[in-house]
Amino acid sequence: MNRDEILKLPSMPACSPSYPHGPYRFVNREYFIIVYESDAAAVRAAVPEPLEPVPESLVYYEWIRMPDSSGFGDYTESGVVIPCTYKGEPCNFVAQMYLDDDPPIVAGREIWGFPKKYAHPKLEVATDTLTGTLHYAGQMVAMGTMAYKHESLARDPAKTMAALTKMQVNLKLIPDVDGKPKIAQLVRYALTEVTVKGSWVGPARLHLVPHVNAPVADLPIRRIVGGRHFVADLTLPYGSVLHDYLA
Numbered sequence: 001m002n003r004d005e006i007l008k009l010p011s012m013p014a015c016s017p018s019y020p021h022g023p024y025r026f027v028n029r030e031y032f033i034i035v036y037e038s039d040a041a042a043v044r045a046a047v048p049e050p051l052e053p054v055p056e057s058l059v060y061y062e063w064i065r066m067p068d069s070s071g072f073g074d075y076t077e078s079g080v081v082i083p084c085t086y087k088g089e090p091c092n093f094v095a096q097m098y099l100d101d102d103p104p105i106v107a108g109r110e111i112w113g114f115p116k117k118y119a120h121p122k123l124e125v126a127t128d129t130l131t132g133t134l135h136y137a138g139q140m141v142a143m144g145t146m147a148y149k150h151e152s153l154a155r156d157p158a159k160t161m162a163a164l165t166k167m168q169v170n171l172k173l174i175p176d177v178d179g180k181p182k183i184a185q186l187v188r189y190a191l192t193e194v195t196v197k198g199s200w201v202g203p204a205r206l207h208l209v210p211h212v213n214a215p216v217a218d219l220p221i222r223r224i225v226g227g228r229h230f231v232a233d234l235t236l237p238y239g240s241v242l243h244d245y246l247a
Contacts, residue, residue, distance in 0.1 A: 011107065019107040020071040023237040027068040028197070031232075032123055032132050034061045034144045034206045035225040042219050043082060046095050048171050048186065050243060051084040058083050059219050060092070061144060061206055063123040063132035066104075075101030078121035078134040078142060080216055084169070086242065091167040091188070096216060098134055112239050113172020113187045119214060130229055136214035143207045146227035150202035153230075160199040160230050164191050169242060184246050189239030199230040 001014065011017040040057040047053050060081040067074050077099035084093045098119035099105060108114030120135040125148055134142040153160055167190050176182035204227025208217035 011110065019103045022071070022107075022111070023192075023235050024072065024107075025070045025193075025233075025235050026066055027233050029069075029232055029234060030065040030067075030123065031228065031230050032063040032065075032130055032144065032146060033228040034146070034204045035059075035228070036061065036206060036221050037223040037225065038219045039222065046080075046219060047082055047084055047093055051086055051091070051093055051169065051186070054083045054085065057222075058225070061142065061208075061216070063121060063134075063144065065123040069104070072104040072107070073101060075099055075104060076121045076123055077104075077116075078119070078123075078132060079115075080219060082219075086167075086169065086186075089167065091169050093169050093171075095219075096214075098136060098214060110174075112189055113170040113174075113185065115170065117214070130227075134214070134216070136211055139209070139211060141209045141211040141214045142216050144204060144227075146204040146229060147202040149200045149229070151200060153199040153201060157196050157199065160196045160232075161194060163228075164194050164196070164230075164232060164234065166190070170239075181246060184244070185241050186243040186245075187239045188242040189237065191234045192237055193233075193235040195233040197231045197233065200228075202227050202229070 010021045011019050038057050038059045043053045043057045063078045065076050079097035080095040082093045082095050084091050097116045105116045108116045123132045128148050130146040130148050132144040170187045172185045172187045174183040210217040
């Protein structure tokens with residue numbers, strides 16, 4: 001391989017790249033989000049400066065089912081997102097993510113700094129209940145339930161659109177060959193080309209189990225606010241640097 005051929009590769013390994021060039025399109029992406037109030041000190045400890053958690057100490061626990069994603073295939077993920085502000089601008093900080101497919105794990109970490117680890121999340125409808133579970137190392141660490149499609153938000157699609165297009169922020173950490181930090185950034189991005197196909201709210205419950213390698217329970221549940229369920233087509237574009245810790 002010559003230099004030009006090397007620089008055209010989308011990812012490693014060169015003989016069989018783990019993921020193609022983006023942007024990445026998702027069709028029928030299904031979200032199940034449980035909003036809850038947590039402990040203020042625990043939330044503050046999980047959020048990197050200069051981001052500021054919202055005063056209500058809210059946490060979004062999510063399951064996302066992705067049956068059709070360009071370059072990545074068919075997979076499910078689950079994790080923790082914390083609503084914040086950056087210099088007064090609302091954003092969501094993605095704190096933990098667990099999923100069952102190698103290409104989006106590798107691409108997510110290398111490109112945007114998604115905090116992804118391999119695990120076994122599942123999102124399904126069980127009779128009258130939307131149900132999400134997360135298993136890590138053979139143990140269940142999260143279970144969420146929501147009454148299935150109790151209240152439609154079809155009359156107000158702008159609310160779901162605003163949630164999907166809100167600025168998202170990741171903490172991207174990549175070491176150099178000597179183990180010292182090479183990249184230490186807050187990366188911003190926002191979903192584009194969004195088409196909302198359905199949106200619902202309803203009562204929900206969430207159970208989190210302490211686990212050393214999947215510490216979702218480190219943000220304890222003080223009060224459940226409610227559940228959200230929506231389906232959309234969307235595009236995940238490349239991001240930009242919001243804050244550089246090494247600058």
